[in-house]
Amino acid sequence: MTNISINVVGIGTETYPSGTTPLQILSSTKGISKDALICKVDQVLTDLSTSLTDDATVQFFDGKSKDGHSVLLHSTAHLMAQAVKRLYPKTKVTIGPYLENRFYYDFDVETPFTEQDLLKIEKEMLKISQENLEIVHEVKSREEALKFFKKIGEDYKVEIINDLDKSEALKVYAQGDFTDLCRGPHVPSTGVIQHFKLLSSSAAYWRGDENNQTLQRVYGTSFTSAKDLKKYLLMLEEQKKRDHRKIGKELDLYFHDEEVGPGLPLWTPNGAVMIDELEALAKEKEDLGGYKRVRTPHLTKGTLYEKSGHLEHYISSMYPAMDVDGTDYYIKPMNCPHHHKIYANTPKSYRDLPYRLAEYGTCYRYEKSGELFGLMRVRSMQMNDAHIYCTEDQFKEEFIAVCNLYMDYFKIFGIEKYEMRLGLHDSKGLGKKYINNPKLWKKTEDDVRNALKDAGLKFTESVGDAAFYGPKIDVQVWSAIGKEFSLATNQVDFAVPERFNLTYKDVDGKSKTPLCIHRAPLGTHERFIGFLIEHFGGNFPLWLAPKQVIILPVSDKFNDYAYNICESLKAQGVRVDVDSRSEKIGSKIRDAEMQKINIMVIVGEKEVEGNTLTIRRRFIKQQQTISLEEFSTEILDEINDRRVPN
Secondary structure, eight states: OOEEEEEETTTEEEEEETTOOHHHHHHHOTTSOTTEEEEEETTEEEOTTOOOOSOEEEEEEETTSHHHHHHHHHHHHHHHHHHHHHHOTTOEEOOOOEETTEEEEEEEOSSOOOHHHHHHHHHHHHHHHHHTOBOEEEEEOHHHHHHHHHHTTOHHHHHHHHHSOTTSOEEEEEETTEEEEOOOOOOSBGGGOOEEEEEEEEEEEGGGOTTSOEEEEEEEEEESSHHHHHHHHHHHHHHHHTOHHHHHHHTTOEEOOTTTOTTOOEEOHHHHHHHHHHHHHHHHHHHHTTOEEOOOOSEEEHHHHHHHTHHHHSGGGSOOOEEETTEEEEEOSOSHHHHHHHHHTSOOBGGGOSEEEEEOOEEEOOOOGGGOBTTTBOSEEEBOEEEEEEOHHHHHHHHHHHHHHHHHHHHHTTOOEEEEEEEEOOGGGBTTTBOSOHHHHHHHHHHHHHHHHHTTOOEEEEETOSBTTBOEEEEEEEOTTSOEEEEEEEEEESSHHHHTTOOEEOTTSOEEOOEEEEEETTOBHHHHHHHHHHHHTTOOOTTTOSOOEEEEESSGGGHHHHHHHHHHHHHTTOOEEEOOOSOOHHHHHHHHHHTTOSEEEEEOHHHHHHTOEEEEETTOOSOEEEOHHHHHHHHHHHHHTTOOOO
16 A cells, blocks of 8 residues: 655644545644644645545644634534425525634525524424534546536536536535535544534525525524633624614714615715814825825716726626717726826826825715615715725835835724735736736735735735726725724726826836836725724714713703803814703713713813813713813823824
8 A cells, every 4th residue: 555645734744545534643642622624735725534645735724814714614614504404305406615703504495584493494404413424535527517406406516516617616505415516625424513502594585686586694603612602692782782773873974865876875065074083184184195186076977997907807897888978988996097087187207206196086886775774885985995005116115105104003003903904816817807917917016926925914815806907905804893894995906007108208218107006005094984884883082083071050040151261162163062051960961971972071060160170981981170281281291192092
């Protein structure tokens, strides 16, 4: 029998008979956690039951690791699908991917699932888990797979197979009476899956197309311990309390109106304050960074988007054209082409670069109605957009400066966890999804990768997530309670400047094409405010709060004193109001707390006689009595420093 050499990460290299599985290595080798669910063989996630026939490096992962947890989630989706098929045999299964800490599976069912149905499915899942069914995989030919899934009536699987590349090997996974088409990998057996919870069900369209069949999507989660499951479920409860749609309504920040249209938020005075504060912050940072601000129209001829390539690559996200004097016009989905025109309006030399243009323009994108969600997915959005035109020699410094700007914002908003994801092109999409220039793709991607490394920034790579004109950085952030958000972007454009004939005279007098960096560190104001609402739970830092101070007179006779204080604070730029209602002070305090107003100023006889103020801050029981001058100095310092409370 042939022997192979296996390097087990963290253990060392040993010799094994050819055909040995990682599971056998796991059971026979000391020092490896017996809780391992999955492994990587030469950096590729692989089932523990896979036979190893060549020398390799093997690394094991338990369910607490990122890779291990993702496989556990996906395997639990299959467990759920098996339970559904046992309970509702006429159900047809579609797809069941994993998400961050969650999974879902879409089903074609006769009637939507109820809460009672979900409990019933959970019970059946637990039963299958206790059966401890081995999860085995098999590679089938296209013909074999089609024949099998046609026989069992799984029409959606047949459609998937027909859409796959004919040369692609097809994997199926079986656990007892359930077999599914899947690339895998999976945990070794159903007995591993013990701590799970089905969370909700909702309608979904097959392949996300509203013209297709309506399916039932069931969400769930899964962990390796009851403790971790309980912790996550408690976090979900906190997320419900912090839902930006709920708090946005309670604090009167924004709303949607049917006559205005879905995905088109209306900002109230309170919400507009937050937008103004964010814009002021961004403008301050941009002034320091040497940006020049511009404004561009909401409406543009279609020929501009033909030149930029957006009509070719982005048309599905644009509103239909409108005929104006026999010419197609579009409402703008982005600012880029307009900024290119501004750059081209006057000749540039190398001395003018880098040339940085910023705009707070409103853009419009056609998002499908089923995908609209509060402020997170809208059709009208204000972007703190900017484009940097630079030479190749300036690129690294400018790119890193943008990334550092993101870091500055994270500090200001108390964002502690973030991840930069480098979106790379997929060579299969050249000439279709991506500009067809493989040499420039390689060079630009290498430049971005090296810039990130030189700056000491941690990042992951994702093939297929580039923009059509170049690689991009997508910034993921996590809120204070661990919810993930897609926030900002930093993109490199090596193609479009040439399309617009953007040039500069270099030091040698020759005409050259600049690189263009697209950046939006706060994303859209809509999504960012949605994130901030949930991040702070509506308890915004003083500088960002729509209402900063409320003055509460103990009785009507102290109203004049309260209004004098109010006018003094207003004159200093503080957002302050007086609650002059003829209500008891306790009721006024409770109402102020419900509105999440940071500071309450209580005035009564003692304060009038002493010409003082009694200060009550939210979440701080101890009150403070100080002069108006002291109070003004204290809160203005806090506002101007943009402090985030601990």
